[in-house]
Amino acid sequence: MTVTHDRIKDIVAAHDVVLFMKGTADQPRCGFSDQVVRILDHIGAPFHDVNVLADEDIRQGVKDFANWPTIPQLYIKGEFVGGCDIVREMFQTGELKQFLSEKGVSLAA
Numbered sequence: 001m002t003v004t005h006d007r008i009k010d011i012v013a014a015h016d017v018v019l020f021m022k023g024t025a026d027q028p029r030c031g032f033s034d035q036v037v038r039i040l041d042h043i044g045a046p047f048h049d050v051n052v053l054a055d056e057d058i059r060q061g062v063k064d065f066a067n068w069p070t071i072p073q074l075y076i077k078g079e080f081v082g083g084c085d086i087v088r089e090m091f092q093t094g095e096l097k098q099f100l101s102e103k104g105v106s107l108a109a
Contacts, residue, residue, distance in 0.1 A: 004060075005061060007057075007058065007061075008058065008062055008065045009065075011048070012075045013078060015048035016047075016076065016104075016105050017046060017047035017048065017074070017076050018049075018050060018074070019033075019040065019047050019049050019050070019072055019073070019075075020052055020058070020071060020072060020073040020075075021033035021037070021049055021051065021052065021072040022051070022052060022053050023053060024051050025049040029053060030071075030072075032071075032072055033071065033084075036074060036084055036088075039087055039088065039091045039096070042091075043100070044107040044108030045105060045107055046106075050062075052071050059071070068082070068083065072084055076105065077103040077104070077105070079103075
């Protein structure tokens, strides 16, 4: 395991919900990252954002870590969930809220 993978593993372990994204939650830098931020905000899911544009090692490392080629990437309780399309589909079916609840993540009212 590389130093970068150790950093990613530590970030994912330290937070219940982590979004590796382009930009920040306050200023997303791509439409896909923005969509996931809006979904998480809409359902009241607290999350930690990691701006992959600020760290090239993390940007490439997270793709290798999850064996997933695109950003954004969502992790819930240490488990890789997927990218924008998967998160959007889970949101539309109600599965995302249910998954967060099953994992013990409290949602804002």
